[in-house]
Amino acid sequence: MTIIEPRVLKGFRDFPPAAEIGRRGLIEKIEASFRSFGFAPIDTPALEYAEILLGKGGGETEKQVYRFTDNGGRDVALRFDLTVPFARFIAGHRAEITLPFKRYHIAKVWRGENTQRGRYREFTQCDVDIVGSNSPASDFEILLVMRETLKAIGAGDVAIHLNHRGLFNRFLAALGLLDKSVDILRLVDKSAKVGRDAVVERLSVIAGDKAEKILQFIEAKGGFEDVLARLTELSGGSSPESERLAALRTYMLQNVSDGADAFTLDPSITRGLDYYTGIVYETFLNDMPEIGSICSGGRYDNLAGLYSKESVSGVGTSIGLDRLIAALEALGRLEQRASYARVAVSCLKEADAGAYQTIAGRFRDAGIACEVFFTEEKLTKQYMTAEKKGMQWLIVPSLDNPLRGKLTLRNLAARETSDPLSVEEAVLRLKAALEV
Amino acid sequence: MTIIEPRVLKGFRDFPPAAEIGRRGLIEKIEASFRSFGFAPIDTPALEYAEILLGKGGGETEKQVYRFTDNGGRDVALRFDLTVPFARFIAGHRAEITLPFKRYHIAKVWRGENTQRGRYREFTQCDVDIVGSNSPASDFEILLVMRETLKAIGAGDVAIHLNHRGLFNRFLAALGLLDKSVDILRLVDKSAKVGRDAVVERLSVIAGDKAEKILQFIEAKGGFEDVLARLTELSGGSSPESERLAALRTYMLQNVSDGADAFTLDPSITRGLDYYTGIVYETFLNDMPEIGSICSGGRYDNLAGLYSKESVSGVGTSIGLDRLIAALEALGRLEQRASYARVAVSCLKEADAGAYQTIAGRFRDAGIACEVFFTEEKLTKQYMTAEKKGMQWLIVPSLDNPLRGKLTLRNLAARETSDPLSVEEAVLRLKAALEV
Numbered sequence: 042m043t044i045i046e047p048r049v050l051k052g053f054r055d056f057p058p059a060a061e062i063g064r065r066g067l068i069e070k071i072e073a074s075f076r077s078f079g080f081a082p083i084d085t086p087a088l089e090y091a092e093i094l095l096g097k098g099g100g101e102t103e104k105q106v107y108r109f110t111d112n113g114g115r116d117v118a119l120r121f122d123l124t125v126p127f128a129r130f131i132a133g134h135r136a137e138i139t140l141p142f143k144r145y146h147i148a149k150v151w152r153g154e155n156t157q158r159g160r161y162r163e164f165t166q167c168d169v170d171i172v173g174s175n176s177p178a179s180d181f182e183i184l185l186v187m188r189e190t191l192k193a194i195g196a197g198d199v200a201i202h203l204n205h206r207g208l209f210n211r212f213l214a215a216l217g218l219l220d221k222s223v224d225i226l227r228l229v230d231k232s233a234k235v236g237r238d239a240v241v242e243r244l245s246v247i248a249g250d251k252a253e254k255i256l257q258f259i260e261a262k263g264g265f266e267d268v269l270a271r272l273t274e275l276s277g278g279s280s281p282e283s284e285r286l287a288a289l290r291t292y293m294l295q296n297v298s299d300g301a302d303a304f305t306l307d308p309s310i311t312r313g314l315d316y317y318t319g320i321v322y323e324t325f326l327n328d329m330p331e332i333g334s335i336c337s338g339g340r341y342d343n344l345a346g347l348y349s350k351e352s353v354s355g356v357g358t359s360i361g362l363d364r365l366i367a368a369l370e371a372l373g374r375l376e377q378r379a380s381y382a383r384v385a386v387s388c389l390k391e392a393d394a395g396a397y398q399t400i401a402g403r404f405r406d407a408g409i410a411c412e413v414f415f416t417e418e419k420l421t422k423q424y425m426t427a428e429k430k431g432m433q434w435l436i437v438p439s440l441d442n443p444l445r446g447k448l449t450l451r452n453l454a455a456r457e458t459s460d461p462l463s464v465e466e467a468v469l470r471l472k473a474a475l476e477v
Numbered sequence: 478m479t480i481i482e483p484r485v486l487k488g489f490r491d492f493p494p495a496a497e498i499g500r501r502g503l504i505e506k507i508e509a510s511f512r513s514f515g516f517a518p519i520d521t522p523a524l525e526y527a528e529i530l531l532g533k534g535g536g537e538t539e540k541q542v543y544r545f546t547d548n549g550g551r552d553v554a555l556r557f558d559l560t561v562p563f564a565r566f567i568a569g570h571r572a573e574i575t576l577p578f579k580r581y582h583i584a585k586v587w588r589g590e591n592t593q594r595g596r597y598r599e600f601t602q603c604d605v606d607i608v609g610s611n612s613p614a615s616d617f618e619i620l621l622v623m624r625e626t627l628k629a630i631g632a633g634d635v636a637i638h639l640n641h642r643g644l645f646n647r648f649l650a651a652l653g654l655l656d657k658s659v660d661i662l663r664l665v666d667k668s669a670k671v672g673r674d675a676v677v678e679r680l681s682v683i684a685g686d687k688a689e690k691i692l693q694f695i696e697a698k699g700g701f702e703d704v705l706a707r708l709t710e711l712s713g714g715s716s717p718e719s720e721r722l723a724a725l726r727t728y729m730l731q732n733v734s735d736g737a738d739a740f741t742l743d744p745s746i747t748r749g750l751d752y753y754t755g756i757v758y759e760t761f762l763n764d765m766p767e768i769g770s771i772c773s774g775g776r777y778d779n780l781a782g783l784y785s786k787e788s789v790s791g792v793g794t795s796i797g798l799d800r801l802i803a804a805l806e807a808l809g810r811l812e813q814r815a816s817y818a819r820v821a822v823s824c825l826k827e828a829d830a831g832a833y834q835t836i837a838g839r840f841r842d843a844g845i846a847c848e849v850f851f852t853e854e855k856l857t858k859q860y861m862t863a864e865k866k867g868m869q870w871l872i873v874p875s876l877d878n879p880l881r882g883k884l885t886l887r888n889l890a891a892r893e894t895s896d897p898l899s900v901e902e903a904v905l906r907l908k909a910a911l912e913v
Contacts (some may be wrong), residue, residue, distance in 0.1 A: 045532055047569035047784035049522055050553065055566055057573060058517035058580065065518055077841040079818035079848030081494035082501055084597055086485055087523065087585065088543070088555075096481055107524070109545030117486065119524075130491055133483035137493060139865065141851065144494065149523065163522055178830035178851040185834055188833045191843075288828070295831030295880065296838075327628045382515035392724070394614035395731030398621055402732075405513040405625075412515030415577065415614040419617035429575065444731065 052154070052162030052337075063375040064366060066145055067194055071167050071360065075145040078182065083144045085126040091118040093129050096347040105152040108336040119151040123168040123359070124344075131172060132348035140173025140353070146277055147362075161363060170357030172344060177288040180320050180340060183356050184289070185296065187324050187336050188303050195374045196335075196365065197328055202307035203289075203322040206339070208272055208282035209308065212258055216251050217278040228312045229259050259309045265290050268306040285320070318342040319356070332368045336360045383433040384471060385412040385453075387423045389440050396443035400436065400464060407468045408477045411436075428453050434471060488590070488598030499811040500802060503630055507603050507693050507796065510626040512673060513579040514618065516605050519580045521562040523587075527554040529565050532783040541588040555587040559604040559795070560780075567608060568784035576609025576789070583798075597799055606793030608780060613724040616756050616776060619792050620725070621732065623760050623772050623836055624739050631810045632762055632771075632801065638743035639725075642775070644708055644718035645744065651713040652687050658745055665695050666747045695745045704742040721756070754778040757793070768804045772796045819869040820907060821848040823859045823887075824875050832879035836872065836900060843904045843913045847872075864889045869891040 049055060056064060072082075091108050095118065108118040120126050123146045131138065147167045154160045169186055171179045184201060191199045209226075212315045213219045224247050229240045232240045237256075244252035254275075266454040269290065286306065293304050312321040319340030326335060338358030345353050369375040384404060386397045397413045404411040412432075414423055420437065433453055439446025447461035450470060462470065472476070492500060527544050531554065541652060544554040556562050559582045567574065583603045590596045605622055607615045620637060627635045645662075649655045660683050668676045673692075680688035685745075688853040690711075697707045705726065722742065729740050748757040754849045755776030764770060774794030781789050805811040820840060822833045833849045840847040848868075852860055856873065869889055875882025883897035886906060898906065907913070 044786060045528055045784050047565045047781075048526065049531070049565075049569075050524060050547075050551065051549075052527060053522035054526060055522070055570065056518075056520040057566075057570055058519060060522050063517045064520070076817040077846045078837075079816055079821070079846060081816045082492075082497045083494060084497050084500070086489035086491070088486060088489060088587065088599065090484065090486060092481055093483070093624045104548070107547060109543075111486075111543060112540070114485075115486065129483045129485075130493075132602070133485075134491065134493055143848075151524065163524065174851045176827060176830075176851040178824070178833075178849070179828060181830055182834065182849060182851075189838075198633060226775075288830075291828065292831030292834070295829065296835050345483075348481050350480060380515055380517045381512040385515070388614070391612060391614060392727065393731065394612070394617055394724075395728030397614075398618065399732050401514075402625075412579075413614070413618060415610045415612040415618075467819040 052156040057381045066376045070194045074183045074193045075169050078186055080143045080145040088117050091116040094125050107151050109222050121152050122150055123166050128345040129348050132345040141171050143171050145169045165362040167360040170355050172353050172355030175354050177285045180356050181292040181359050187358055198327045200325045201303050202305045204308050204310040204435045205320050212276035221247050226311050261308050316341050329368045335365045344462045382412045383411040385427050385432050386436045388414040388417050391417045393443045403464050488592040494815045502812045506630045510604050514622055516579045516581040524553050527552040530554050530561050543587050557588045558586050559602050564781040565784050566783040577607050579607050581605045601798040603796040606791050608789050608791030611790050613721050616792050617728040619794050623794055634763040636761045637739050638746045640744050640746040641718045641756050648712035657683050662747050698745050701742045735899050752777050765804050771801050816852045818846040818848045821863050821868050822872045824850040824853050827853045829879045839900050
């Protein structure tokens with residue numbers, strides 16, 4: 042018979058146990074953080090009508106989407122983000138939802154991207170959004186969720202750079218350049234990549250002698266209050282946008298537990314051509330800023346406009362799990378183990394396998410994950426197997442009477458065997474040793 | 478602008494918070510049970526080369542698969558189960574894997590099935606397998622995992638019906654009918670659906686006057702030992718297959734904690750035309766047997782044969798999450814709530830939103846999920862909002878000095894407000910009340 046090569050598609054990955062245990066541990070911590078703020082999970086289909094996902098159509102997105110005709114002749118596509126399905130969800134479930142609605146969604150998305158830049162075609166997003174509140178208090182909550190979640194997973198301190206797109210537009214309007222805001226935003230968003238000189242040159246084409254003024258705006262640097270004062274002045278004085286930023290600053294200072302240092306007002310952050318209309322932000326790890334923003338988002342005016350006449354505004358953020366994993370791996374902060382079990386019951390007689398499972402069940406009931414070895418082998422060989430599997434303890438039952446006789450505990454690292462113990466004593470001993 | 482109707486594809490579903498919280502709670506309990514036995518998670522791509530997934534090709538499966546040509550001209554398909562990707566995984570990662578290898582995989586799969594029978598086109602499977610051990614001890618572990626996992630999720634007592642396909646084949650060989658085993662297996666598997674008379678009639682066409690004998694075999698009923706004795710006799714005396722069943726019976730009796738009642742030797746279980754070669758089993762809820770088998774599987778000789786020359790045998794099972802959810806819902810045993818938070822901080826002054834988050838953070842740090850209300854409203858209105866959201870407690874901060882003043886706790890069900898408390902006192906009070 043011909044053997045089929047067991048390959049996976051380019052840009053797609055298997056996660057063997059050691060990688061998947063680290064990945065799942067990370068997701069569980071992120072979920073716990075989202076839940077602690079009162080966000081509730083939703084799930085939506087991986088496959089949707091292409092019309093729903095691509096609504097406005099055209100552009101880069103469409104080229105990258107996995108789109109096809111199903112067996113029923115429907116034009117369908119795999120989701121390429123979690124925001125579009127969320128917008129469709131809000132419109133479709135509006136009657137059941139009480140606003141403000143706080144949801145999280147952690148799931149895979151698919152894009153047929155160029156894989157050369159270390160990008161994947163299947164990757165995981167962790168999205169959190171608050172819809173139906175326009176309060177700056179909800180903007181602030183999203184900023185806090187980002188900071189606290191990244192702290193909870195051991196990513197260390199973060200620098201959250203935020204800006205207000207409405208304030209930038211107000212500034213452009215004051216210069217008479219509002220109709221060119223899309224081109225200008227696109228340029229500003231690329232400034233980190235192409236360098237200042239190139240930006241000046243291209244800005245001059247669009248904005249003439251106002252190019253320098255635009256650069257003054259996006260290059261404003263310093264403490265939050267100083268930058269805010271400068272942007273307020275450049276945009277023609279106090280406005281709802283500058284006042285919202287001032288309110289956020291007040292909240293930061295009230296949130297004394299960690300100080301307000303994590304937050305920088307950075308007018309160069311624009312989030313390109315995204316659908317954001319209010320505050321926008323990007324988040325960098327202080328221990329590895331070079332990996333780029335690992336969590337970004339902003340406020341949008343009308344999320345579900347494609348699917349509903351009702352306007353629902355919101356604010357949200359998305360953690361790119363794969364970039365975060367790459368960073369944590371490089372920092373040596375990702376859990377690395379191939380099993381959850383650190384304890385196993387050895388096999389002295391294969392005929393007693395049921396009794397060994399009974400013993401293991403007592404440890405499992407006490408919250409200790411416990412394997413059972415299946416094969417009758419020399420005990421020294423079983424010590425080695427257990428160590429190779431990353432186990433810390435091997436339970437050695439009574440040879441003659443596994444169910445009622447005493448057992449011993451082998452500490453694999455210390456190479457020590459305990460005195461004979463009852464199962465109850467052994468459970469207590471391991472609970473203490475493993476801090477279960 | 479034209480509004481796009483926010484619909485989902487037939488056979489696909491959204492999971493709003495109340496449904497998703499129940500679903501996630503169930504998955505978490507299943508995972509905890511799998512982990513407690515020492516199974517480790519893996520993940521594989523949703524999309525694979527069609528050649529990999531459909532290897533042998535043809536048949537019902539192929540018609541149901543979501544298969545298409547991607548933008549790079551590759552013939553690809555969405556996975557329709559977790560077993561085929563696992564076989565490909567084993568072949569591809571054989572060098573890194575130590576046998577026996579115990580993995581679990583909980584993930585969505587896609588089949589363009591007829592949705593009329595309450596089937597979904599996107600559904601979740603929970604698979605657990607042990608590969609690289611041929612010991613009956615590993616068969617027994619899978620049987621135990623099924624029983625213990627279903628107990629852990631509150632599905633109640635189960636009836637696990639098991640059989641050995643090899644023993645049935647040995648019996649057919651004794652009758653000189655081994656070459657017709659596929660047709661006979663297919664018939665036996667359908668007997669519950671078409672009725673005894675129809676089976677007798679069709680069996681007679683295939684097996685002539687031996688039809689009655691076949692029915693004697695598949696209809697053998699009684700205690701495990703009695704049925705085993707009967708099947709052993711009918712299949713020509715003791716054999717490796719009958720001895721394996723006898724070993725499993727010994728293990729069941731040794732596993733005294735729950736008795737051996739959950740297990741029935743049922744020769745009518747054959748698992749149709751699946752790839753199983755050894756024991757096979759189906760599992761029914763004693764409280765709702767009519768919903769059908771919610772967990773089934775068996776032992777296979779050569780899982781990865783399509784992708785590798787090395788033969789790797791294994792044993793495994795798969796829980797159909799959606800059928801299980803339907804059963805638990807009908808039994809009223811599925812968690813039903815729309816949020817994880819049972820506590821919120823009320824909003825007395827929107828300008829103090831940062832301080833409210835600081836207070837909430839103290840509760841979150843203590844393991845109490847805690848929302849913060851964004852909008853300044855009458856307190857009585859906030860009580861109502863909180864109750865509507867399923868909250869049990871509302872934290873009312875000091876109006877004048879939220880960060881350093883005392884707060885009160887409103888018990889929403891009892892309609893009682895506490896004396897003024899420090900944050901520390903309030904945290905302790907709620908930890909006790911919520912048993913966190």
